Amino acid sequence: MIRFDHVSKCFSGHTDALSEITVEIQDGEFVFLIGPSGAGKTTFLRLLIRDILSTGGKIFVDDWNLNTLPAGKVHLLRRFVGTVFQDFKLLTDRTVFENVALGLEILGKGDKEIKDRVLDVLELVGLAGKQQFFPLQLSAGEMQRTGIARAIVGGPKILLADEPTGNLDPETAWEILSILQEVNKMGTTVVMATHNASIVNDLKKRTIALDHGILVSDEKSGRYRAAAKHQKKP
Amino acid sequence: MSTLATAAKHIRRSPYQAMAATTTMFVTFLLAGIFFLSAVASAFILQYFESKPQITVFFADKATREDADALAKTLESTGKTSSTKYVSKEDALVIYREQNKSDPLLLEMVTADILPASLEISAKEPKYLADLVPIIKAANGVEEVIYQKDVVDALIAWTNAIRLVGGVLTGLLAFNSILTIMTVVSMKIALKREEIDVLRLVGASRWYIRLPFILEGGLYGIGGALLSWVIITLLVLWARPVLLGFLGMIPPFGSILLSPAATPFILSSLGFLGGLLVTGFFLGSVGSLIALGRYLKF
Numbered sequence: 001m002i003r004f005d006h007v008s009k010c011f012s013g014h015t016d017a018l019s020e021i022t023v024e025i026q027d028g029e030f031v032f033l034i035g036p037s038g039a040g041k042t043t044f045l046r047l048l049i050r051d052i053l054s055t056g057g058k059i060f061v062d063d064w065n066l067n068t069l070p071a072g073k074v075h076l077l078r079r080f081v082g083t084v085f086q087d088f089k090l091l092t093d094r095t096v097f098e099n100v101a102l103g104l105e106i107l108g109k110g111d112k113e114i115k116d117r118v119l120d121v122l123e124l125v126g127l128a129g130k131q132q133f134f135p136l137q138l139s140a141g142e143m144q145r146t147g148i149a150r151a152i153v154g155g156p157k158i159l160l161a162d163e164p165t166g167n168l169d170p171e172t173a174w175e176i177l178s179i180l181q182e183v184n185k186m187g188t189t190v191v192m193a194t195h196n197a198s199i200v201n202d203l204k205k206r207t208i209a210l211d212h213g214i215l216v217s218d219e220k221s222g223r224y225r226a227a228a229k230h231q232k233k234p
Numbered sequence: 235m236s237t238l239a240t241a242a243k244h245i246r247r248s249p250y251q252a253m254a255a256t257t258t259m260f261v262t263f264l265l266a267g268i269f270f271l272s273a274v275a276s277a278f279i280l281q282y283f284e285s286k287p288q289i290t291v292f293f294a295d296k297a298t299r300e301d302a303d304a305l306a307k308t309l310e311s312t313g314k315t316s317s318t319k320y321v322s323k324e325d326a327l328v329i330y331r332e333q334n335k336s337d338p339l340l341l342e343m344v345t346a347d348i349l350p351a352s353l354e355i356s357a358k359e360p361k362y363l364a365d366l367v368p369i370i371k372a373a374n375g376v377e378e379v380i381y382q383k384d385v386v387d388a389l390i391a392w393t394n395a396i397r398l399v400g401g402v403l404t405g406l407l408a409f410n411s412i413l414t415i416m417t418v419v420s421m422k423i424a425l426k427r428e429e430i431d432v433l434r435l436v437g438a439s440r441w442y443i444r445l446p447f448i449l450e451g452g453l454y455g456i457g458g459a460l461l462s463w464v465i466i467t468l469l470v471l472w473a474r475p476v477l478l479g480f481l482g483m484i485p486p487f488g489s490i491l492l493s494p495a496a497t498p499f500i501l502s503s504l505g506f507l508g509g510l511l512v513t514g515f516f517l518g519s520v521g522s523l524i525a526l527g528r529y530l531k532f
Binding site: 049051072075076077078079082083085089090091102103106107150151154 | 428429431432433434435436437438439440442
């Protein structure tokens with residue numbers, strides 16, 4: 001379970017990136033985090049992996065209070081919460097297999113287990129047969145599949161996806177979405193930040209809308225326009 | 235990938251930096267090793283000379299055994315002697331004959347009467363010699379006093395000089411080695427910043443990220459130490475005949491240098507290698523740890 005309790009985040013010299021956010025996400029949910037650029041979506045996700053600390057309020061992930069979590073235990077949180085990035089963050093000097101295996105090597109798993117598990121996950125994300133490719137030999141969609149495979153290979157309970165379809169064409173974006181839905185069906189909580197209106201509107205999942213750091217709506221079966229209507233005109 | 239494999243990959247992918255680090259370590263350990271062996275050798279030489287009778291007191295013909303015993307008693311009462319040994323005229327003749335047995339001409343005219351009785355004295359520490367000599371000179375029946383103060387003093391001075399120069403040079407080189415390793419590892423950290431960030435985001439512990447860098451520094455140290463050991467061992471083997479002639483009578487050198495295939499030489503050499511490797515790994519790791527402390531703060 002994820003719980004934000006009056007959470008604020010203020011970057012020095014700037015206005016609040018998040019302001020008094022209170023929200024709960026239950027285990028196994030699929031949640032869209034929507035809002036325009038600068039709404040605070042990425043800040044929301046970065047707080048969840050303790051990449052940054054909140055300046056107000058409390059954040060709980062499962063039994064962890066992220067405000068008091070010691071620095072030496074942050075890696076345990078990040079094994080519990082997998083992350084998919086818009087820019088993939090793949091290591092270009094490692095093959096697809098090696099990139100994905102990273103998520104298991106850090107857990108100290110044996111070679112046999114790593115091989116079996118990585119091949120299973122690559123099959124799940126549709127990259128079977130491409131394990132020896134380097135990232136630069138892949139399409140953007142394949143790179144994102146690799147990123148998802150790396151994020152889920154260690155079996156996290158929560159998967160955060162920060163604009164995972166942001167760099168992809170609509171067809172590929174839907175393929176990525178179906179993988180995330182598959183992961184969600186296996187019991188993993190998925191929180192996905194997105195700009196993609198058609199995906200949000202078609203899937204009719206819970207939608208948390210942010211605008212200028214403020215929670216503007218939290219709908220069980222939301223639509224993208226729910227957030228859009230709160231956007232300030234330039 | 236294991237930590238060791240990751241460290242080996244880091245080294246393989248930047249061979250020139252690795253060569254620079256290992257060469258610096260090699261020079262450090264070559265000089266440190268030579269100075270260390272010199273210091274150990276000089277300590278053994280000093281110990282050897284210190285264990286020999288440092289004062290020999292020759293008595294006049296009129297002096298009696300009682301005079302010698304009284305002097306020995308007086309000296310022992312100071313608490314500054316470790317041993318005293320009386321050598322009678324007859325004992326002196328036996329020693330003389332033994333030393334000159336290959337030259338019958340020298341033996342013909344010599345009898346016990348013309349050789350002096352003597353007292354061989356060892357001080358607990360060389361610095362006591364100066365205190366003992368006046369007591370001896372004031373004793374009855376003493377004709378001549380010979381003592382090795384000058385030899386021992388010179389040896390102490392040399393040993394101290396070797397320790398000081400070796401210590402300072404080794405310290406400077408060790409400092410330079412740590413700086414080199416630190417620079418190399420810092421560059422690696424900068425080059426791998428992206429990889430480190432990804433590792434952190436996917437949940438790698440701080441030691442999972444740090445250990446390959448520490449191991450890398452340690453491997454540079456081990457490489458340098460191993461190379462220096464090979465060169466020093468070859469030098470010792472090359473100089474062995476000369477060293478054996480020069481230092482062979484001193485117990486540890488005689489047995490160690492006698493044969494390179496014998497246990498004493500092999501054990502000493504392996505012990506020296508072990509010491510170099512441990513120190514090398516330690517120095518390299520310290521360099522890496524400093525770099526990590528400065529450039530990998532999380």
